Amino acid sequence: MNSPILAPAAVLILWSLTVMMWMIVTRFPAFKKAGIDLANGPAGTRYQDIESSLPEKVNWKSHNYTHLMEQPTLFYAVVAVLALAGAGSGLNLQLAWAYVGLRIAHSLWQILINTVPVRVVLFALSSTCLIVMAINAVRVTVMA
DSSP states (O other): OOOTTHHHHHHHHHHHHHHHHHHHHHHHHHHHHTTOOSTTSOTTOOHHHHGGGSOHHHHHHHHHHHHHTSTHHHHHHHHHHHHHTTOOSHHHHHHHHHHHHHHHHHHHHHHHTOOHHHHHHHHHHHHHHHHHHHHHHHHHHTOO
């Protein structure tokens, strides 16, 4: 199967992995600078237990990576439904690319600047794209 809508999903996957690597290369030097010894720390320590010991800008990357594991999972499901239903072009493809572009913009904003009003607008716009795509997925599957 070749569906154009799979391309934006692949790009968002690659972006998510890029943010993961950015988080890792930022986090480990911050651990060292904060005197956090991961090898000899208490068993069961979670990131949230030491998050307050790190600079906010380090945590922003981690928060954004978490966000990329949340709502975009719905995006991947909607893309799969649209691709399998043969509706992965036209408006749905444009919405998928808009969603990915807005999520990348959201990531960069949260990681680098992190003012909430802009993040809310980017999130609302990307969510609108996803909602329309989901409605279209229902249209082409249930109402077909």
